[in-house]
């Protein structure tokens with residue numbers, strides 16, 4: 049068999065130009081598909097990372113039912129045993145506590161439904177990126193303590209409600225005894241996250257202030273936890289679930305909290321692979337065409353090979369090997385180019401600033417850092433390999449069936 | 460001892476409704492060690508006969524045995540095996556695999572037979588030296604002259620010690636002198652190693668060198684002439 053692989057390899061270089069055209073087609077196809085996948089991966093990763101950094105964290109502990117209905121009644125006391133389970137969790141890196149519920153804010157211009165979050169600013173800095181997203185100019189700054197009675201709103205909301213730093217607004221909500229209450233806050237700072245839907249909806253103030261205003265006292269809505277690595281969230285959550293069972297708590301990972309995000313990432317991946325496979329159907333024809341031309345040119349010598357005792361199946365495998373060689377060279381070149389370009393772009397990032405609005409909608413950030421997964425290489429190699437084999441079947445059968453006599457006549 | 464036996468061999472070709480009777484009842488026996496030529500004008504059926512003996516073509520009627528193996532009704536795969544192991548082929552020209560060097564072309568046969576690497580190289584280089592190509596082992600066919608290419612073809616045909624070497628006008632594409640040298644070399648191999656040769660020709664020079672001349676006329680053996688024994 050080795051001899052047929054070798055003959056196949058050398059035959060490849062007999063018509064260099066023709067082989068190079070096919071190899072270039074294959075490698076360009078692979079390169080552009082891997083690049084597209086890389087960008088898609090970058091967007092997916094950043095979408096996930098930004099969602100984690102902005103709002104979800106890795107793991108959250110709520111009173112059971114809170115995630116589906118973010119009301120004050122689903123609050124819980126951070127009992128020592130709960131806090132111990134969080135602090136002693138081996139995967140836990142940082143945690144913070146929050147109060148959050150739906151409310152209405154009103155400026156002199158307009159009003160809007162919001163999610164108000166009471167945070168402990170120092171711990172919040174370690175768990176989410178809201179501190180980094182807060183503007184530190186024109187008087188805007190982050191909250192200073194859990195007792196802060198000032199408010200952070202997004203630049204989007206500031207525009208909509210026509211508010212500046214230092215302006216006052218009113219937050220209205222139902223307290224724990226179902227009384228509708230209104231409280232005035234001063235705008236302390238403005239923030240801008242990569243996720244526009246978040247900016248349209250969320251505002252921040254000190255946790256102690258909210259606990260007093262609502263009558264929650266020391267009860268909280270959420271403990272948000274960051275693990276050492278994203279891959280540890282399931283283990284971390286499982287450990288806390290077993291330690292805190294019977295407390296009427298729901299312990300959710302970011303995947304539990306954003307199932308549609310997880311699904312869309314998986315969907316994008318599959319779509320890319322399917323797209324890749326479809327694009328490569330065209331490559332099948334170009335490989336098959338090249339092989340058929342090559343066989344026609346070598347009609348006589350295939351006749352000689354068969355006359356002197358080469359079995360039909362061996363001739364077939366020679367053609368297969370020739371195709372595999374074409375595919376492998378193309379695959380190698382395409383992958384090398386893709387790795388090079390993607391590691392370069394992965395470092396510099398690609399600025400999609402001109403699509404800033406739609407990027408903010410997806411929550412990816414405007415600069416995308418492409419990256420490739422091992423699976424991408426595996427899938428693209430499999431696709432190229434399968435297509436090469438499929439492309440070679442007909443030419444190989446044709447070559448195997450050449451009658452030595454017909455071929456010998458043909459010089 | 461008979462290596463080739465044909466009995467009542469007929470071959471018809473039908474082209475465009477016209478039937479050409481290429482062979483018309485050939486009974487022929489070739490014994491081990493012969494150095495025989497099929498002579499006859501163009502169109503007399505020489506190539507057709509050699510192809511049928513070599514298992515490359517099927518007769519319309521009649522039987523062929525090679526070393527007592529009946530060729531009729533062997534599968535394509537089995538015929539390939541017989542050609543590989545029992546028959547050496549030399550064609551008019553373009554005998555070699557262009558992407559393989561001289562020695563690789565010769566080794567090719569042994570490789571298909573599953574001979575191991577060292578023995579393959581040993582035997583192939585030895586044979587190539589015997590046909591006078593000791594210095595050309597690693598050249599590709601296009602770097603060799605026509606005569607040298609035919610010598611490689613001879614080396615390839617005999618390297619696996621076949622029962623018989625079939626050569627269809629092996630000198631047709633060579634000049635007189637080169638042709639004569641090739642034939643003398645083949646005759647030498649016949650004498651020294653006892654290899655059986657059956658070749659076809661319409662060249663006077665080649666006929667002179669054959670030990671037995673089978674004259675074909677219109678697909679029949681018109682004369683069977685033993686020149687020396």
Ligand SMILES: Nc1ncnc2c1ncn2[C@@H]1O[C@H](COP(=O)(O)OP(=O)(O)O)[C@@H](O)[C@H]1O
Nearest residue numbers: 472474479481500501502503504505506507508
């Ligand atoms: N493939 C073929 N199809 C039709 N006729 C053929 C074919 N091969 C040979 N013939 C005919 O058979 C006869 C014998 O041809 P061939 O064996 O080639 O003779 P030679 O080798 O002695 O020149 C010729 O009349 C030739 O035209």
Ligand SMILES: [Mg+2]
Nearest residue numbers: 505506507627
């Ligand atoms: Mg002929």
